[in-house]
Amino acid sequence: MSSKTIGVACRNVIKEFGDGEAKIRVLHGINIEVPTSELSLLVGPSGCGKTTLISIIAGLLNPTSGDVVLFNTPQSQLPGRKLVQFRAKNVGFVFQQYNLLPALTATENVAIPLLIQGVPRPQALEQARHVLNYVELGSRANQLPSQLSGGQQQRVAIARALVHQPRLLVCDEPTAALDAKSGQTVMELIREVAVQAGRVVIVVTHDHRVFDYGDRIIEMSDGRVVNVTSKN
Amino acid sequence: MNWVAWKMLTGDRAKYFGTVFGVAFGVLLISQQTSIFVSLMRRTAATVLNVRDAQIWVFDQNMQNTEEVKPLSESDLNRVRGVPGVDWAVRFFKSQARARNLETGEFRQVILIGLDDTTMVGAPVKILAGSLADLRRPDAFMVDKAGYEYLFGVGEPIRLGRTIEMNDTRGVLVGVVDVHAPFETFPIVYTRYSQAVRFVPPERKVMSFVLAEPEPGVPPREVCQRIEQATKFQAHTRNEMLWFQVGYYLRSTGIPINFGITILLGFVVGTAIAGQTFYLFTVENIKQFGALKAMGVTNLGLTGMVLLQATVVGLVGYGLGVGMAALFFESTKGLTHLAGFYMPWQVAVLAAVAVAVIIVCASFVSLRRVWVLEPAIVFR
Numbered sequence: 246m247s248s249k250t251i252g253v254a255c256r257n258v259i260k261e262f263g264d265g266e267a268k269i270r271v272l273h274g275i276n277i278e279v280p281t282s283e284l285s286l287l288v289g290p291s292g293c294g295k296t297t298l299i300s301i302i303a304g305l306l307n308p309t310s311g312d313v314v315l316f317n318t319p320q321s322q323l324p325g326r327k328l329v330q331f332r333a334k335n336v337g338f339v340f341q342q343y344n345l346l347p348a349l350t351a352t353e354n355v356a357i358p359l360l361i362q363g364v365p366r367p368q369a370l371e372q373a374r375h376v377l378n379y380v381e382l383g384s385r386a387n388q389l390p391s392q393l394s395g396g397q398q399q400r401v402a403i404a405r406a407l408v409h410q411p412r413l414l415v416c417d418e419p420t421a422a423l424d425a426k427s428g429q430t431v432m433e434l435i436r437e438v439a440v441q442a443g444r445v446v447i448v449v450t451h452d453h454r455v456f457d458y459g460d461r462i463i464e465m466s467d468g469r470v471v472n473v474t475s476k477n
Numbered sequence: 478m479n480w481v482a483w484k485m486l487t488g489d490r491a492k493y494f495g496t497v498f499g500v501a502f503g504v505l506l507i508s509q510q511t512s513i514f515v516s517l518m519r520r521t522a523a524t525v526l527n528v529r530d531a532q533i534w535v536f537d538q539n540m541q542n543t544e545e546v547k548p549l550s551e552s553d554l555n556r557v558r559g560v561p562g563v564d565w566a567v568r569f570f571k572s573q574a575r576a577r578n579l580e581t582g583e584f585r586q587v588i589l590i591g592l593d594d595t596t597m598v599g600a601p602v603k604i605l606a607g608s609l610a611d612l613r614r615p616d617a618f619m620v621d622k623a624g625y626e627y628l629f630g631v632g633e634p635i636r637l638g639r640t641i642e643m644n645d646t647r648g649v650l651v652g653v654v655d656v657h658a659p660f661e662t663f664p665i666v667y668t669r670y671s672q673a674v675r676f677v678p679p680e681r682k683v684m685s686f687v688l689a690e691p692e693p694g695v696p697p698r699e700v701c702q703r704i705e706q707a708t709k710f711q712a713h714t715r716n717e718m719l720w721f722q723v724g725y726y727l728r729s730t731g732i733p734i735n736f737g738i739t740i741l742l743g744f745v746v747g748t749a750i751a752g753q754t755f756y757l758f759t760v761e762n763i764k765q766f767g768a769l770k771a772m773g774v775t776n777l778g779l780t781g782m783v784l785l786q787a788t789v790v791g792l793v794g795y796g797l798g799v800g801m802a803a804l805f806f807e808s809t810k811g812l813t814h815l816a817g818f819y820m821p822w823q824v825a826v827l828a829a830v831a832v833a834v835i836i837v838c839a840s841f842v843s844l845r846r847v848w849v850l851e852p853a854i855v856f857r
Contacts, residue, residue, distance in 0.1 A: 300853040305771055326775065333773020340855050344768035346481070348488015353481075360478055361773045417855075 249280035252445030253302055253413065258311035260297050271297045273468045274311065279447060281412075284439035284458055287449045289465035295449045296417065298465070302447065303415045304332045316412055333361050337406030339435075341418035343398045345390040351377060351401045352386045358409040376404040380434060396427025403434055414438060416448040420455055432458045478774060482782035485762060486789060492761075496754040497794045500832060503747010504798025507740055508828040509805055512820040514736040520817050522722040523657040524571060524590075525715065527665075528599040531688035532697045534718045535566070535710050542725040546571055548682035553708065557687045560707045562700040566689035567593035570673045576648070576666065578628055579640040585627055587620075587664045589643070591673025598688050601667060606635045607652025612669060619652035623813045624664025631813065643676040658817035660726075744831055751794065752839040755787065759843035763850060770852040779847050783840055791836035798832075799825050 260272040271294050279285050287295050300306040302313055304320055313320045315335065323331050337358070345354045355373035360366065377386050380400040390398050399419060406414055416435060420428035432455045439446035439460075448455070456462065464472040487493050519526065524543045525534070535557050537547040557566045570591025577584050592599050592612070600609055601619070611617055618641075620628060629639060639650045648668070656665060668676065674683050687710075691700040697714040704712035713721055727733050759766070766779060774782075802820055809815045 296853075303771070305851070305853040305855075329773055329775055332771075338768070338771055338855065340768065342764070344764055344855055346485060346488075346765050348484045348486075349481070353484065357481065357769070358772050360481065361769075361778075366480060 249283075250443075251278045252281040252316055252443075253277075253279040253447070254314040255298070255302065256312045256314065258298070258301060258308045258313060260294075260301060260306070261309045271468050272301075272308070275468075275470055277463055277470055277473065279445050279461070279463075281443050281445050282440055283446070283460035284436050285445070285447050285461040285463060286456065286459035287447055287463050287465065288451055288456070290451065293465045294468040295465055299415055299417060299447060299449050303336050303338065303413070304328050333358070334409070335412045337409070337411035337414045339399070339402050339406045339414070339416040339419050341421050343390070343395075343402045343422075345398055345401060345405070347390055350387050350389055351382060351393065351404075354390070354401055355404045355408050357405060358411075362409060373404070373408055376408045377401070379407075380404045394427070395423050396430060399423060399427070399431050400434065403431065403438070407438060412444055414444065414446045416446070418450055418452070419448060420450065420452050425454065428452065428454060478769075478778055478782055479785050481769075482785045483789070485765070485782075486758075486786040489758075492754065492758050493790075496751055496758065496790045497797065499750030499754050500747055500790055500794025500835060501797035501801065502750065503743050503835060504795050504828045504832055505801045506743025506746065507831050508799050508802040508820060508824050510736055510739045510743060511824045511827060512802065512806065513818060514732070514740070515821055515824060516818040517660070517732060517736075518723045518726060520658055521660040521726045522719045523659040523665075523817075524588075525718045525722055526657040527590075527601065528569070528688065528715070529602055530598050530600075531567075531569075531690055532715050533563075533689040533691065533701055533704070533712060534715070535687040535689060535704055535708070535712045536685070538709055538711055540711065541729075543571065543722055546685040548680065549684045549687065549710070550682045551684065553710070554684065554687055556708050557689055557704055557710075560700070560704050562692055562695040562703055564690045564692040565596075566687050567596050567598045568670050568684050569593070569599050569686040569688045570670050570683065571685040572673070572677050573663070574643045574666070574677050576628065576664070577642045579642055579647075580629075585664060586661075587624065587628075587643070587666045588659055588661070589673055589676055590665060590667050591670040592667065593688075594669045594671050597669075601654035601656045603655040605653045605655050607637055607650075609652070611651035612667065614649070614651060616647050616649045616672070617651040618648045618666050618668040618672070619654050620650065620667070621654055621656050621658070621665040623658060623662075623816050624666065625650075625653050626813050627662070627664045644678060646675050648672075648676065662814055744835070747831070748835045748838055751790065751835050752842055755790065755839040756842050756846075758786075759783065759846055763846060764855060766847050767850055767852055767854040770850060771855050776848055780844055783844050783847060787836045787840040787843075790839075791832050795829060795832045799828055802828075 255275045255277045258272055258275040261268055261270045263269055289295050301308050352370055352373045355376055356369040359369035374386055377383050380403055382400055419431055436458050460476050462474045463470055540547050572589045574587055574589045575584055576587045635653050637650055641648045691697050701712035701714060806820050
């Protein structure tokens with residue numbers, strides 16, 4: 246572990262929801278380190294806290310206590326707007342239900358993160374087309390999400406997550422809504438992306454078919470990390 | 478991101494047009510009903526609007542509107558003329574009479590206007606057939622264009638010389654005029670004052686109003702005050718007289734309440750349809766908004782997107798609604814019984830304000846959902 250560059254580190258992350266008697270502790274002091282250039286899988290049964298942890302790592306939720314260090318920057322030092330800007334620049338998301346905008350073509354959907362960062366539209370669309378070619382969907386660039394299969398939509402979502410070249414890619418159950426073949430294609434793509442230098446890729450999953458793709462498997466249970474397995 | 482907001486809005490055509498037509502329908506109701514209301518109120522003041530050449534109206538102290546005239550005596554005219562600041566003052570007769578078409582024998586109630594024999598003050602400005610000089614001929618009268626149709630038949634070509642009878646007195650048509658349509662769908666018959674008093678049963682006092690003009694440089698309002706002090710009559714400027722008449726109808730009839738309810742309904746229905754459709758549009762896109770938020774769009778950015786969408790819906794809906802209202806008035810302006818109905822520009826402004834309120838309400842309801850939206854929703 247010492248020879249690897251740590252991209253994401255959780256330091257005693259605790260997350261509680263609710264107040265008073267209704268208060269529920271979902272994460273009980275999570276301490277993990279996720280190195281770059283690896284594909285890390287976050288696995289565990291439903292309700293074990295995977296989604297909460299990934300939301301905190303991605304900066305979408307604030308921990309009740311503890312901190313997350315992303316590429317040597319503690320999130321606690323990025324209040325409000327700065328955290329949003331940091332997220333826009335450094336984090337890419339792949340969602341289980343793709344969350345593509347139905348009124349936008351594949352290219353336009355992919356261009357969104359660049360538009361958020363203020364890249365002029367023609368330039369953003371041009372870059373989006375390049376990334377679509379990379380995920381082998383160049384021929385579908387002008388189609389709406391409703392005209393694409395589930396696997397194709399997820400590849401568009403991956404292209405969207407990569408177009409602004411984020412250092413952290415967070416994937417939530419990327420294969421859950423896909424058949425075996427499409428799931429395999431998507432995981433191969435994510436794996437290819439993960440090994441690129443300086444990038445952290447975390448995939449939340451309980452799909453056993455994808456476990457083979459992971460370099461590191463972080464197992465969770467009842468809000469705790471119970472096991473970390475590394476192939477390297 | 479404005480471009481993304483635009484694409485999101487127009488991407489689902491059914492919802493887009495549903496929202497736009499919600500606003501358009503509300504605007505149509507508001508602008509059309511308000512215009513009809515305003516036009517109706519203007520029609521109640523037609524007698525005042527049709528007198529263009531006198532700035533001051535003098536009449537009995539107890540009179541409440543121009544339809545219920547309490548006549549003045551001839552000596553009252555001289556009292557008004559004697560008030561300092563009055564340049565000139567003349568008689569003006571207004572009453573209702575029953576006219577019989579001597580060719581067909583049919584009756585119509587008419588509004589009878591008697592103009593000062595010498596000066597013809599209060600005469601119509603726009604004469605469609607004949608000339609004002611002809612009104613000096615024996616038994617002569619003129620009638621408004623709609624009144625000609627009421628008296629002689631719809632679609633009848635204008636033919637001067639036709640005769641009617643009022644109070645057993647023969648009248649000969651010498652002209653057709655274009656004037657403001659009255660509240661009642663009665664013909665307006667113009668004649669000389671001396672002729673008018675023969676068209677109605679005799680009374681001791683017959684002079685309905687005194688029309689006066691202030692001396693040059695003297696404000697009409699000041700002259701009105703002097704007349705009121707000197708004669709104890711009511712004296713109003715032309716504009717005051719217009720509101721005096723409209724005010725009576727506003728206070729004493731159910732017209733404003735009924736139209737007010739319709740206008741309010743237009744506003745409520747417009748707000749409800751537009752608000753609900755727009756709100757549902759936002760709710761159905763809530764995951765997409767969540768995804769955008771996760772990807773780094775701030776609340777301010779999302780607010781801008783929602784406001785842009787609302788503004789587009791508002792502008793297009795407003796354009797369609799006001800356009801449809803304008804089309805209605807344009808296509809009905811030739812109809813005799815709808816003469817005088819039009820859409821004042823102020824109504825278009827009012828509808829714009831209403832639509833702005835509708836859009837702000839609809840946006841606010843939607844924005845509340847977006848503002849409190851946790852970006853982590855995208856993982857649920």
